[in-house]
Amino acid sequence: MLEAMGIRAKDAARKLVLIHEEEKNNALAFIADQLWTCRDTILKANKEDVEKGHNSGLNDALIDRLMLDENRLKDIVQDIRNVISLNDPVGEIFDERTFDNGLEVYKIRVPIGVIGAIYESRPNVTVDVFGLALKSGNSVILRGGSETINSNREIVRIIQEALSTSAIPNDAIQFIDTTDRKAVEEMLKLHQYIDILIPRGSQKLHQYCRTNSQIPVMTGGIGICHLYVDESANLEDSLAVIRNAKIQRPSVCNALDTLLVQQAIAAKFIPEVIQELRKDGVTFCLPDQDLPYIRENDMDVVFHASEEDFDREWLSLVLGIKVVEGLHEAISHITVHSTGHSDGILTDDMEKAQIFINSIDSAVVYVNASTRFTDGSQLGLGAEVAISTQKLHARGPMALKELTTYKWVVKGNYHVRK
Amino acid sequence: MLEAMGIRAKDAARKLVLIHEEEKNNALAFIADQLWTCRDTILKANKEDVEKGHNSGLNDALIDRLMLDENRLKDIVQDIRNVISLNDPVGEIFDERTFDNGLEVYKIRVPIGVIGAIYESRPNVTVDVFGLALKSGNSVILRGGSETINSNREIVRIIQEALSTSAIPNDAIQFIDTTDRKAVEEMLKLHQYIDILIPRGSQKLHQYCRTNSQIPVMTGGIGICHLYVDESANLEDSLAVIRNAKIQRPSVCNALDTLLVQQAIAAKFIPEVIQELRKDGVTFCLPDQDLPYIRENDMDVVFHASEEDFDREWLSLVLGIKVVEGLHEAISHITVHSTGHSDGILTDDMEKAQIFINSIDSAVVYVNASTRFTDGSQLGLGAEVAISTQKLHARGPMALKELTTYKWVVKGNYHVRK
Numbered sequence: 001m002l003e004a005m006g007i008r009a010k011d012a013a014r015k016l017v018l019i020h021e022e023e024k025n026n027a028l029a030f031i032a033d034q035l036w037t038c039r040d041t042i043l044k045a046n047k048e049d050v051e052k053g054h055n056s057g058l059n060d061a062l063i064d065r066l067m068l069d070e071n072r073l074k075d076i077v078q079d080i081r082n083v084i085s086l087n088d089p090v091g092e093i094f095d096e097r098t099f100d101n102g103l104e105v106y107k108i109r110v111p112i113g114v115i116g117a118i119y120e121s122r123p124n125v126t127v128d129v130f131g132l133a134l135k136s137g138n139s140v141i142l143r144g145g146s147e148t149i150n151s152n153r154e155i156v157r158i159i160q161e162a163l164s165t166s167a168i169p170n171d172a173i174q175f176i177d178t179t180d181r182k183a184v185e186e187m188l189k190l191h192q193y194i195d196i197l198i199p200r201g202s203q204k205l206h207q208y209c210r211t212n213s214q215i216p217v218m219t220g221g222i223g224i225c226h227l228y229v230d231e232s233a234n235l236e237d238s239l240a241v242i243r244n245a246k247i248q249r250p251s252v253c254n255a256l257d258t259l260l261v262q263q264a265i266a267a268k269f270i271p272e273v274i275q276e277l278r279k280d281g282v283t284f285c286l287p288d289q290d291l292p293y294i295r296e297n298d299m300d301v302v303f304h305a306s307e308e309d310f311d312r313e314w315l316s317l318v319l320g321i322k323v324v325e326g327l328h329e330a331i332s333h334i335t336v337h338s339t340g341h342s343d344g345i346l347t348d349d350m351e352k353a354q355i356f357i358n359s360i361d362s363a364v365v366y367v368n369a370s371t372r373f374t375d376g377s378q379l380g381l382g383a384e385v386a387i388s389t390q391k392l393h394a395r396g397p398m399a400l401k402e403l404t405t406y407k408w409v410v411k412g413n414y415h416v417r418k
Numbered sequence: 419m420l421e422a423m424g425i426r427a428k429d430a431a432r433k434l435v436l437i438h439e440e441e442k443n444n445a446l447a448f449i450a451d452q453l454w455t456c457r458d459t460i461l462k463a464n465k466e467d468v469e470k471g472h473n474s475g476l477n478d479a480l481i482d483r484l485m486l487d488e489n490r491l492k493d494i495v496q497d498i499r500n501v502i503s504l505n506d507p508v509g510e511i512f513d514e515r516t517f518d519n520g521l522e523v524y525k526i527r528v529p530i531g532v533i534g535a536i537y538e539s540r541p542n543v544t545v546d547v548f549g550l551a552l553k554s555g556n557s558v559i560l561r562g563g564s565e566t567i568n569s570n571r572e573i574v575r576i577i578q579e580a581l582s583t584s585a586i587p588n589d590a591i592q593f594i595d596t597t598d599r600k601a602v603e604e605m606l607k608l609h610q611y612i613d614i615l616i617p618r619g620s621q622k623l624h625q626y627c628r629t630n631s632q633i634p635v636m637t638g639g640i641g642i643c644h645l646y647v648d649e650s651a652n653l654e655d656s657l658a659v660i661r662n663a664k665i666q667r668p669s670v671c672n673a674l675d676t677l678l679v680q681q682a683i684a685a686k687f688i689p690e691v692i693q694e695l696r697k698d699g700v701t702f703c704l705p706d707q708d709l710p711y712i713r714e715n716d717m718d719v720v721f722h723a724s725e726e727d728f729d730r731e732w733l734s735l736v737l738g739i740k741v742v743e744g745l746h747e748a749i750s751h752i753t754v755h756s757t758g759h760s761d762g763i764l765t766d767d768m769e770k771a772q773i774f775i776n777s778i779d780s781a782v783v784y785v786n787a788s789t790r791f792t793d794g795s796q797l798g799l800g801a802e803v804a805i806s807t808q809k810l811h812a813r814g815p816m817a818l819k820e821l822t823t824y825k826w827v828v829k830g831n832y833h834v835r836k
Contacts, residue, residue: 014753014779017777017779097798110779195810216634216635216808217634238832241834244834248835335432344828346832357827358436361432361825362825364826364828365828366828368829369521370830372834380515380523390613391530391531391613391634391823393811395823395824406813407782407783408782408792408813409785410783410785410797411771411784413786414655414764415659416659416661416662416666
């Protein structure tokens with residue numbers, strides 16, 4: 001079954017290459033309309049998922065992730081409309097040259113082809129991945145989480161119906177409609193048909209894909225994020241940045257995990273941080289040697305950190321804090337513990353900032369800003385399909401351009417190689 | 419042992435990021451000198467490999483691939499000097515923007531980090547991969563073929579000695595000095611240390627890496643290459659292009675495998691092709707239905723093609739020929755049988771050429787030129803470390819820029835996300 005889907009997806013991709021931006025936009029607009037028109041059917045299917053989730057004992061946070069209501073659906077529909085407004089990168093010609101022998105060479109931006117996505121929980125991913133893929137001329141094979149199979153099935157059905165009135169083949173979106181885990185195993189072997197695999201979910205899912213996939217995998221989305229506060233920083237402003245990075249949305253990958261504080265300001269600054277953030281419900285995790293910086297009446301929100309705690313992505317209102325002697329120890333700590341997602345320095349010393357930028361090998365390196373900006377919309381891509389922490393192809397937020405590749409075109413006058 | 423190499427390679431890579439182009443060039447120049455100065459030791463080690471090869475019954479073609487002499491060594495040394503003359507892409511700043519909120523964002527080109535290479539036979543690969551990797555700021559872990567272990571060991575030793583007089587860490591080049599296949603298995607799991615794996619060798623090696631590697635793999639180098647001759651083509655010039663593509667160097671990946679001929683000119687052109695190329699020792703492989711195009715006295719150099727024969731990379735003086743009705747059948751054939759390496763059209767009809775360019779999804783698409791131009795030097799990269807046929811990261815010839823990635827730098831004034 002999976003191979004047949006692969007063949008159809010490849011075939012759809014070949015047709016999509018030749019489809020004009022306007023036709024893709026028209027189809028997306030019609031899909032947005034249809035998803036809104038059919039909202040009752042989608043919400044009904046989603047209700048089934050929610051009930052199933054309750055019955056199988058999912059916790060409230062997970063139920064909340066999979067739940068749709070009119071407002072969330074409105075946002076999903078709005079996301080598609082945003083994609084329409086983005087420029088189609090396909091067809092861009094670059095690196096144009098004519099060699100001395102008369103050979104004309106250029107590169108042209110083309111869709112990647114077939115995108116496989118494996119994701120958990122949130123049904124908005126179904127629409128997000130499809131919308132960006134279609135706009136950049138790619139077909140998709142989607143494998144959503146079993147907890148949202150009813151919602152996803154309904155969404156995909158509506159999209160396919162909408163496509164059937166357009167020039168775009170229905171197979172531009174296909175959905176693996178089974179909760180059987182064997183389907184994933186089989187999917188990961190389809191390297192002849194699927195050009196890129198995008199997992200969205202837990203570290204375990206990424207590791208599973210990396211180990212078992214014969215398709216190139218875009219790993220990412222796991223962020224152990226650091227901010228280092230240098231003695232020269234404006235501490236009041238730094239506190240605001242730290243608070244934003246930690247509490248604005250603690251469950252996401254660009255939230256702050258570890259705060260590194262230069263020793264010279266630790267005695268003053270750490271109590272301030274704790275005093276401020278404990279109001280938001282944050283608890284703090286410090287290695288034994290740094291516990292002396294904690295005031296007695298803050299000890300109720302502090303626990304002892306083991307070395308492994310600095311390798312945890314908290315995804316919750318916990319903040320690791322560690323005192324470092326200075327910039328170089330901060331860089332060393334980040335080098336060892338970062339997942340290469342988002343790491344920053346807070347400083348008014350631009351020389352130190354530059355050393356930090358040069359030395360930190362993460363997808364996004366910050367100077368005096370919250371790590372929460374690592375996001376396709378915030379960084380000007382208009383949307384995002386994933387955040388890559390690997391070094392091949394794309395790094396950081398991935399949107400339309402990151403779903404394309406290029407081919408070389410060489411034009412001669414019956415040229416032969418000497 | 420392998421993990422320790424990984425740690426050292428990562429550490430070397432961190433130092434290499436900060437090393438200036440001039441220092442890298444000086445080191446490369448000194449290495450070139452030293453390889454030439456020590457040529458006797460290298461050639462002696464190579465002689466051992468050649469003798470071992472004879473004793474273990476390697477055929478002449480394989481012995482020729484692993485054999486070094488003064489001329490070949492001179493070419494290898496010259497290749498390093500060429501790399502010195504290429505521009506270091508590291509540090510390039512691009513996609514610079516300042517958002518309305520005052521946040522400054524740019525991307526900066528950085529080395530990938532640690533490059534793993536697994537290759538067979540030719541000892542020049544040791545020097546080529548290292549030279550390009552160093553110039554682009556990367557460290558390498560090399561695993562050469564067991565047939566050239568003595569040559570590779572000696573070359574790496576000389577390079578490391580040369581490095582020890584420079585600012586560049588010796589661990590910028592490391593060599594897996596064992597013929598034990600388990601080392602490869604272990605190497606493929608080092609995704610924490612090796613950022614990209616470049617296999618160079620047979621289809622089997624690529625498949626093995628794709629199946630077993632947890633490190634992102636650049637697959638490529640397998641070329642089932644096509645030329646389609648359209649009725650409008652200048653047939654005399656086309657013949658010259660076909661001959662060049664087939665016979666100039668039949669054992670390499672960009673050599674022509676299959677010639678597709680439009681029916682309208684098949685009766686005239688196929689006999690001309692055979693008459694001309696048989697002089698060079700080419701034999702021809704056609705499906706049964708096309709045998710009527712062969713003249714009686716050419717039947718001695720023709721054999722019947724099965725469908726599978728069009729999925730073979732010949733790497734020898736065999737040319738598949740197939741008659742197609744026209745452009746669309748040619749595109750369909752290439753779509754099914756190409757490995758996405760290099761495919762071309764010979765035509766004077768520029769409308770057809772454009773349809774071909776739009777429809778063929780290969781790393782390099784040709785109009786009126788030999789497929790032999792798919793090569794880093796020929797296409798203006800100055801060198802090449804591999805030819806990618808996958809769609810992620812880089813496509814076609816890979817040299818310095820293709821051994822880099824980018825990171826995002828975001829500078830604010832204590833910005834928080836709203």
